[in-house]
Amino acid sequence: MHRFRISSIDQDYFLIDGEELHHLTRVLRLGPGEEILGFDHSGRLWRGAIREINKEQAVCSVIRAEIPETEAKVKVYLIVGLSKGEKMELVIQKGTELGMTGLIPLRTRRSVMKLEGTKAEERVDRWRKIAGEAVKQCGRVIQPAVAPVLDWQDLPAYLPADTQWLIPFEGEKTVSLKACLKSFDPSLPMALIIGPEGGFEPQEVLWAKEKLGAKSISLGSRILRAETAAIAALTIVLAFYGDLG
Amino acid sequence: MHRFRISSIDQDYFLIDGEELHHLTRVLRLGPGEEILGFDHSGRLWRGAIREINKEQAVCSVIRAEIPETEAKVKVYLIVGLSKGEKMELVIQKGTELGMTGLIPLRTRRSVMKLEGTKAEERVDRWRKIAGEAVKQCGRVIQPAVAPVLDWQDLPAYLPADTQWLIPFEGEKTVSLKACLKSFDPSLPMALIIGPEGGFEPQEVLWAKEKLGAKSISLGSRILRAETAAIAALTIVLAFYGDLG
Known part of the structure; x- marks a missing residue:
């Protein structure tokens, strides 16, 4: 599943804008209804569905939080x-x-x-x-x-x-x-x-x-x-x- | 010590030619009397002293065989x-x-x-x-x-x-x-x-x-x-x- 850095999140929705939006719409040509993964710098990861795309941003509804297992335990x-x-x-x-x-x-x-x-x-x-x-x-x-x-x-x-x-x-x-x-x-x-x-x-x-x-x-x-x-x-x-x- | 691939060796001398000779004379500007290391594809290594350099090759006298410890034991x-x-x-x-x-x-x-x-x-x-x-x-x-x-x-x-x-x-x-x-x-x-x-x-x-x-x-x-x-x-x-x- 494609992964995008999100610009903001509240309880139910997260937003994708800027270069990430360009990648989502122009490069991968994803549209409403499709599922994606959103992540921020904190290490949290959400599965979401694209609801709406406009010139400024993509609005995605949160389906659930995912637990990433990709980080090394040793720093x-x-x-x-x-x-x-x-x-x-x-x-x-x-x-x-x-x-x-x-x-x-x-x-x-x-x-x-x-x-x-x-x-x-x-x-x-x-x-x-x-x-x-x-x-x-x-x-x-x-x-x-x-x-x-x-x-x-x-x-x-x-x-x-x-x-x-x-x-x-x-x-x-x-x-x-x-x-x-x-x-x-x-x-x-x-x-x-x-x-x-x-x-x-x-x-x-x-x-x-x-x-x-x-x-x-x-x-x-x-x-x-x-x-x-x-x-x-x-x-x-x-x-x-x-x-x- | 500088290392060169050798083109041939007998008991007392080894020869360096081609690109290796160019590197020795033009890039590193080494000359007679200087010590170098010579190696071939067999994994052997010799310490030698440059005796003579002409357009075709550098002639080096063998000082001693060196034991390389640079090869991994596991293949x-x-x-x-x-x-x-x-x-x-x-x-x-x-x-x-x-x-x-x-x-x-x-x-x-x-x-x-x-x-x-x-x-x-x-x-x-x-x-x-x-x-x-x-x-x-x-x-x-x-x-x-x-x-x-x-x-x-x-x-x-x-x-x-x-x-x-x-x-x-x-x-x-x-x-x-x-x-x-x-x-x-x-x-x-x-x-x-x-x-x-x-x-x-x-x-x-x-x-x-x-x-x-x-x-x-x-x-x-x-x-x-x-x-x-x-x-x-x-x-x-x-x-x-x-x-x-």
């Missing part, structure tokens, strides 16, 4: 060193499908792309749109939040104080991701800090260890590109706790 | 329904980094792209080149083989008879990938059969079960794009057996 945030645009877009699309809770773009020392001011805001808007499209495609109902571009010192305040931080680093040869997960509490949030294309500088890893209590981990003997490391690490965490595969 | 093949070009390229690049043993492009009923004849050969050549570039980037020494484009009936003969086949399918709601892996023998090859963009038709899954003995599995409650499913399933298998993360 995993990806913190990704700024890399070239298409790599970040890939991570946001795949991360959303796989089940990440949120993503934070991070300015790092070796980030070639330095996003500031309105340019950063525009880029983040674009990334949020990509997350929104991926949410619909994969059947999720909660859109992972894409944070503004942050610096290292902004990280501690941005995520809950009990977050369990992990930083894959090629200088770490002994501790594996899976070994670390065994000692983690799956009821608390986790954050994976992934380097940019050129990797982290050792001082950055040291900072993460000292200020965030992050554990540096190895992803194995092959050198993964930044975007591959992000996708693989997220997959391993979600699969480890039974939220994927 | 995992990806069999991927033909999807649009850039998706297959992404799977080949990421699959190589992550540690796949080989990839087979498969004609399926819902494959929009139908590759035949010389067009198929050209495309496979391109995919092999992508695998070759990824091998160098990630530090592997064995290049995953990219097979010609095959049809379903070609599969049984193409992989060893004791291959353990898995087919992620959205119609499978109960058996997870991880549950299946618990009963598999990691010393035998595994093959993950991944659908094209539109997914498999149920008859194809039935065929895989009957003719290959494939087990259909679920990757979880979110709908993954074809290329995401390939990358995630491969990651989960390699991580499960300790070959990643």
